[in-house]
Amino acid sequence: MKNNFFEIIATTQFGLEEILAEELRQLGAQNVKVATRAVEFTGDKRLLYAANIWCRTAIRLLVPFASFYVRDEEDLYRKVSRIRWQDYLSLDQTFAINAVVSKSTFQHSLFLSQLTKDAIVDQFRHKTGRRPDIDVTRPDIRLNLHMHENQLTLALDASGDSLHRRGYRIQTNVAPLNEVLAAGLILLSGWDRQSPFIDPMCGSGTLLIEAAMIAYNIAPGLYRQNSFGFSQWPDFDQNLYDALVAEAQAKRLPEADLEIIGSDIDKDYIEAARNNITQARLEDEIRVRVRDFREAQAIGDRGVVMLNPPYGERLGTDEASINQLYKTIGDTFKSNFSGYDAYVFTGNLEAAKHIGLRTSRRIPLYNGAIECRLLKFELYRGSKKQ
Incomplete structure (x- = not known):
């Protein structure tokens, strides 16, 4: 160097x-x-x-x-x-x-x-x-x-701890989504950062927090200041680092009229999500509530709905229940999210067939050792020709 x-x-x-x-x-x-x-x-x-x-x-x-x-x-x-x-x-x-x-x-x-x-x-x-x-x-x-x-x-x-360990997550659900992967899913979706972003199976809130950080231009490294590997190197430049941190803090965008909303049927998960959102200092930017997925509704004419449902492999849920869950996902998309782009991240491609909608994108990814896909469904109002 x-x-x-x-x-x-x-x-x-x-x-x-x-x-x-x-x-x-x-x-x-x-x-x-x-x-x-x-x-x-x-x-x-x-x-x-x-x-x-x-x-x-x-x-x-x-x-x-x-x-x-x-x-x-x-x-x-x-x-x-x-x-x-x-x-x-x-x-x-x-x-x-x-x-x-x-x-x-x-x-x-x-x-x-x-x-x-x-x-x-x-x-x-x-x-x-x-x-x-x-x-x-x-x-x-x-x-x-x-x-x-x-x-x-x-x-x-130069990083020390893995950069996926942002520092805001103090509670998780049974199978939490890696923060780096969560940010990647949102960036792959091409979300415009202006229309609503909804996660109706939000668990401990990782997708919501990463979406808010992207929308408000919050640098993820700000949550873990002075814990990078390079800070222990002989040539570490403290003044340069301090200047870059100050620059990143100044680039945070002000609060806007933007809907980032999450829900989950499990009140313990919502409590975990609220604690993580508070740790990330995003209480004013994200709203969460206890709600059955089937009751989730679109806001406005367009937006992104994204969820990471159980796969079965990682949670041990029986096949019939998983298939029924995925069918419910498809039915809810059709009835409640017309006009939206819907994304499902899953490692159970057989169960995903029960969603019953045609995919417009299938992006190969991994969650740990599990081969997964990010599936995109374009939920047109009326017919696609219209």
């Missing part, structure tokens, strides 16, 4: 790569290249900090600093030992290594991270007689190790 511009890798979830790439371009990223679950680009320290503060669909921002081919264990230990680790880590800091291995003669990521850790601590011990400690939960410095076909790349993790 001695040069003004350097390589940065932003990781994301499958299906959100193009959304993230556009977010980064808007921030000024150069040489943007879309990969699988990642976007590679070049930028400076200002962009690195800003991307952590602003990106809604990034999981981690990584800065590679070493890459080499590894033949065997001895070769790996020797090459890792050649790196000047005092440039990245001090004796008084803790560190952890996250390793990912694919198509390599090294088959176990845990073994690879252990061998790398040994080379690092041995270098410190030989030079100073002391060694830095490991902390796998809250380390000062996170290192990312990626090996593909024995080509090893080491990177500094």
